[in-house]
Amino acid sequence: MxxxxxxxxxxxxxxxxxxxxxxxxxxxxxxxxxxxxxxxxxxxxxxxxxxxxxxxxxxxxxxxxxxxxxxxxxxxxxxxxxxxxxxxxxxxxxxxxxxxxxxxxxxxxxxxxxxxxxxxxxxxxxxxxxxxxxxxxxxxxxxxxxxxxxxxxxxxxxxxxxxxxxINPAEDLVVLPYSSGTTGYPKGVMLTHRNIVANIVQVEGVTGIDLVDEADTVMGILPFFHIYGMVVIMNMSLVKGATVVTMPRFDMVQFLELVQKHKVTRVNLVPPILVGLAKHPIVDQYDVSSLVELFSGAAPLGQALADEVKARLGCRVVQGYGLTETSPVTHVYNRTMTKSDKLSSVGPAIPNTEVMVVDVATMEPLGRNKKGEIWMRGPQIMKGYLNNPDATVATVDEEGWLHSGDIGFIDDEGFFYIVDRLKELIKYKGFQVAPAELEALLLSHPAIADVAVIPSPNREVGIAKGRIKWLSALANLENKDEFEEQITSLEDVLNRITNLTITAPLTYEDVTKAIPINELLNTYLERQWKHARFRHIFLSLDLRPDLDKSSSVWASPEWLRRGFELIVDNAVLAMQEAGTPDPKIWVTTRSKDTEVLITIENNGPTISDVVLEHFRQGRAIPKNDGDRGSGIGLQLTKTIFETYRGTMQIEKREPQGASVTFTLPKFQPNEANKKKNAE
Structure with a gap:
């Protein structure tokens, strides 16, 4: 229907x-x-x-x-x-x-x-x-x-x-952002003048909520190259007469300073930043009382995280939904239209928008409270993909319905929920597990700082994606007993999930070998499965570490050292795939664990220069194909390089090889967090 x-x-x-x-x-x-x-x-x-x-x-x-x-x-x-x-x-x-x-x-x-x-x-x-x-x-x-x-x-x-x-507004293109769509390489999304104008007017037509106006100061954190920043922040804010404070990159300290200095009232964010606002201790050092609303988009936001941010900052936390292909907004949360606060919902559809929830197996429309793929139709739907008619036909059907590739449902009050991406569903013997839904539940546990759910091959049932096999975690806890207490309470959370079976125990030794979490961990590990690596990791949990208050990055130096190891590992993999001589690159620490030393040795004369150039540019992962550009390497380097680039020292050694050194802040455990974890 x-x-x-x-x-x-x-x-x-x-x-x-x-x-x-x-x-x-x-x-x-x-x-x-x-x-x-x-x-x-x-x-x-x-x-x-x-x-x-x-x-x-x-x-x-x-x-x-x-x-x-x-x-x-x-x-x-x-x-x-x-x-x-x-x-x-x-x-x-x-x-x-x-x-x-x-x-x-x-x-x-x-x-x-x-x-x-x-x-x-x-x-x-x-x-x-x-x-x-x-x-x-x-x-x-x-x-x-x-x-x-x-x-x-x-x-x-x-x-x-x-x-x-x-200019013919209905036919002439105005912007060509690139999106991977529901699958594949980035494609040019053809958006007309009418698409963007329509979306602005549609959002203005949402009644009963306090929309941005000329009295507001809006933080321009999200990149303008992305449809979210381009339309929702840059264009909608200007149309309404608000003031936009731009940031070239996200830095927690600078963000908080600007909120305080300019008395920012509204911020458009993504869930990973909200996690930091909920859990980073440095937030308490700034006056953010001017904030009226935080608007989350681009990925599903869980109720527990939204509640935590709302309680800490004392402002509204809402979310919406849309795609690059929908210019982008299709849904906006509206508290006045529901009996109870549903912060995990993206709300009802905006004016002039129709929605269907479609069974992914039968392609038949579903009713309320049943999960399926979200289809949408309205004046904000793209004209198509540039130079790619096949992808266009696969995404927008003859009746004008855009197949989003997202799984969701509508409740009895007409509020929509986005569960996960269709291509990320984990299937096992007829059951479907949505990673984002499981991640949101796990984040509700007080010991978990961040989480990523990934698929695990399961030869038992002969499929590429299998059951939840076992848990692995990165913990900064004092001893085995302390760790096992946290896991016991965590398993109580996991028991709320239907069809979830932990078939092997989680051990303290496993934890010490686990890798850190990142919002793009899914992409990284998916690639590693193809190369027969990390065979035992299915669900990776990052138990909250003691936070280093001296750093603007929400992570301990140990977290970052592990991040360097991932970057180097990915660099080696990239060069091997490109057919270059097998390099030797490794990460060590020295000077009482306050420095990270990356040592590069190789059998070929050019590899050191290639790797060093990527470090100089802030990208420590060589590229040999388009798929590698959006993986975990770039996301981790964004955090690492923007924070510690000023401490980077490069030393070349003849005839081949080099070293790259980063100085990290001295890690001082936060006793309050340590006590809280133990409790």
Whole structure:
């Protein structure tokens, strides 16, 4: 059956995106529109409109016009919105690129999108040049001043004149973000002006809740290259007259400082950051009382975690749902429409949106309280995937239903719940286990800091994904008795799960060999299964360590040392797959465990240079294919390099080899947490 939105349909203006945005923002004049968090650099609403027109004029004089593609390869800065809307104003198409991409990954997107110009920052210029040389890019711009590229500031030097442009909002593309969709390599998602305008108006049509307005200050943490940051933070906030404080990267301390300094009222987040806000002791050192709402998206949020954050920060915690292919919002939580608080729900569908829950085996529509794949239909649904008609047909059917690839259900009050991704369901003898659902339950245990559930091969039943075989954990506990007390209470939590069988005991010795948790651990371990590694790990639990208050990273140095080991292991694997000589790379600690030393030796003359270059760029994992770009290596290096890069020392040794040393803070156990764990 089809479930309709409980809200009345809204009228969607038939106008181009930037015309729509600027018609709303001109009334805000000298009010700050965007503030660069680290520097305080500010663009007012009046300056925003003028800058957009000047940059558009300069681009037009360079020959950039309707249908041309402009790539932005940059972290969040205030000028990102200027560039985005200048291109949109001309009828051009913005393709936004993950700034963590390597040169090869960037080149792949530039070529697929047929980009004419590329905008980046000096830090990524070398990658940009390498990628541009492999594509049809005609000119590279940088937001900051640097040699070898055209400064973005020069585009502000124009007469402001614009050619006559005829944009068809329903047909003409405005943005081309890349998404893997329900499966496969990243694909260009073709979104029209009408798609984005419709989604903004649809969200405005959600009644009964306090939406963002001109009195708000919004934190721009989530990257603008991603549809969530691009539309929900950058565009919706500007349309409503709010002030957006941008952060080029997430750092817990800087985030808390900016919330306190600018009295931020709303933050759009993802669950891993919420875990840190719930559990990191440093949060208590800052005044975050200005926060009114934290809005979670991009991954399922469990009730226990939402409750914990809400209780600690004293603000609303809600979540929504959507996809890159849906521009992105399809559901928003609404407390006024339910008898009890359901923080784990994404809420009902927004106006003009229809939803079905479909049985993944029979493809038949399901009723309430039955889990199936979520299908959606509405004006925010993408036009299709660029250069990939087969993927388009597989995702959007003839009747306009977008098959999300997500598993969920609708309850008796019309509230939807997202359980997990269809491709991540773990199947065993007809039963289906949703990893995210199990993870949310495990996070409710006070001893668990983070968790990831992964599939385990099970030859007994002849399938690639099998039952929950046994548990493995990383614990920072004093002794075996203390550990076993935690596991006993943990098993009480696990007993709440139907069809869960622990077929082998968890031992203290297992714990000392376990690996740390990361939000992309699933991806990493899935790859390792293919190489006959980690044969015993199915569900990996990270029992809460004593936290190091001297570090802005929510982890102990031991956690980070283990992270380095994963990075190095992945680097070795990548080079072996690429057919390069077998390198010898290992991790050791010295100076009373306050330093991590990575030693590189090899049989070939170039491997040390390759590995060192990745360290210098903040990426310690060589690439030889597109699939490796979004794995655990990059996610771990994001945490490690951003925190300890200033301590990095590189020493080359002739004729071959090198060493890379990072200095970690002295680990001092937190007695309060230690006592709490013991209890």
């Amino acid at each position: 089809i479930f309709n939105s409980p809200y009345p349909d809204v009228e969607i203006p038939d106008v181009p995106l930037t015309e729509f945005v600027l018609s709303r923002t001109q009334q805000f004049g000298d009010k700050p529109a965007l503030i660069d968090g680290p520097s305080g650099r500010t663009i007012t609403y009046a300056q925003l409109g003028g800058a957009i027109r000047l940059v558009a004029s300069s681009l037009a004089h360079r020959g950039f016009g309707k249908g041309d593609v402009f790539a932005i390869y940059s972290p969040n800065v205030p000028e990102y919105a200027v560039a985005f809307h200048a291109v949109s104003l001309l009828g051009g198409i913005v393709t936004t690129v993950n700034p963590l991409y390597t040169a090869d990954e960037l080149a792949r997107q530039l070529n697929d999108a047929n980009a004419k110009y590329l905008l980046t920052i000096s830090l990524f210029l070398e990658n940009a040049k390498t990628a541009a040389s492999q594509s049809k890019v005609e000119e590279i711009f940088t937001f900051d001043l640097t040699e070898g590229a055209t400064p973005f500031a020069t585009l502000l030097q124009s007469d402001g004149s614009l050619p006559e442009i005829n």
